[in-house]
């Protein structure tokens with residue numbers, strides 16, 4: 001089954017829970033489809049246009065590329081006045097707390113510090129802004145106000161890793177590599193392979209996120225670049241020079257950025273041969289290419305492929321998530 005959008009989230013437990021969780025994502029119109037797909041993969045919901053997603057799933061988002069924070073909802077109301085009253089009437093207690101305010105509405109004229117002060121007055125307990133024991137999140141939208149207890153925040157690991165010493169003109173952006181890993185739904189610890197690893201962007205992100213990473217590249221110089229990049233950050237990973245059409249192994253997750261040349265017919269043949277081998281390496285493959293090649297995954301035995309276009313200023317990348 002080929003679908004052009006991410007409709008499925010098979011790794012999410014469907015069990016309903018009483019607790020509700022609020023997630024906030026980064027907001028960027030060109031990357032909107034990517035951001036939606038990432039929250040869907042983590043929490044089974046899409047964010048609204050303000051980047052707010054409400055879910056019954058509590059999940060660690062520290063490795064996320066675009067999901068910034070997750071909080072357990074303690075109180076909610078239609079507006080700030082209502083929220084203050086709700087916090088007071090519920091007798092919400094927190095010792096040594098700090099409140100981070102996300103004002104996602106133009107309707108509220110108060111500053112964030114004033115909003116935090118009003119909510120702090122309604123909470124039983126003392127604030128501690130310099131070394132908070134409890135981190136709270138206040139979210140104000142046009143028609144809803146929430147107070148939550150933060151349980152997970154993204155670490156933005158890609159910022160550090162994108163300063164790797166060796167790179168190439170065809171290296172992927174680090175944040176995109178992190179997103180691709182996350183779209184798989186296969187969470188660490190797990191065995192990740194990049195069969196065409198180049199300078200190792202995906203390997204670096206994967207190793208930083210807690211995966212056991214293995215990279216292959218046909219080009220010796222690229223293998224050396226990946227090895228040096230991993231060791232520069234003190235990250236572990238194995239890198240082997242080999243032709244990805246013939247490698248063997250068992251991995252939980254394959255993530256790669258396929259090579260592209262000037263000759264479309266040659267690329268076509270290479271992709272066909274690569275994917276016919278990838279199906280033997282991993283039950284889940286997340287692959288980015290310069291065009292939609294979803295039919296190749298089905299041809300070689302993957303049962304479903306989601307395709308997510310990622311537009312850039314002068315070309316579009318296609319992220320494929322294929323499952324056996």
Ligand SMILES: C[S@@+](CC[C@H](N)C(=O)[O-])C[C@H]1O[C@@H](n2cnc3c(N)ncnc32)[C@H](O)[C@@H]1O
Pocket residue numbers: 168170171172195196197198199200201202216217218219222242243244245256257258259260
């Ligand atoms: C688009 S680049 C990967 C870039 C990489 N993601 C990065 O961020 O640096 C594709 C890589 O595939 C490698 N490659 C090409 N044909 C290959 C093959 N048959 N087996 C393994 N690697 C191959 C190339 O040497 C190149 O480094």
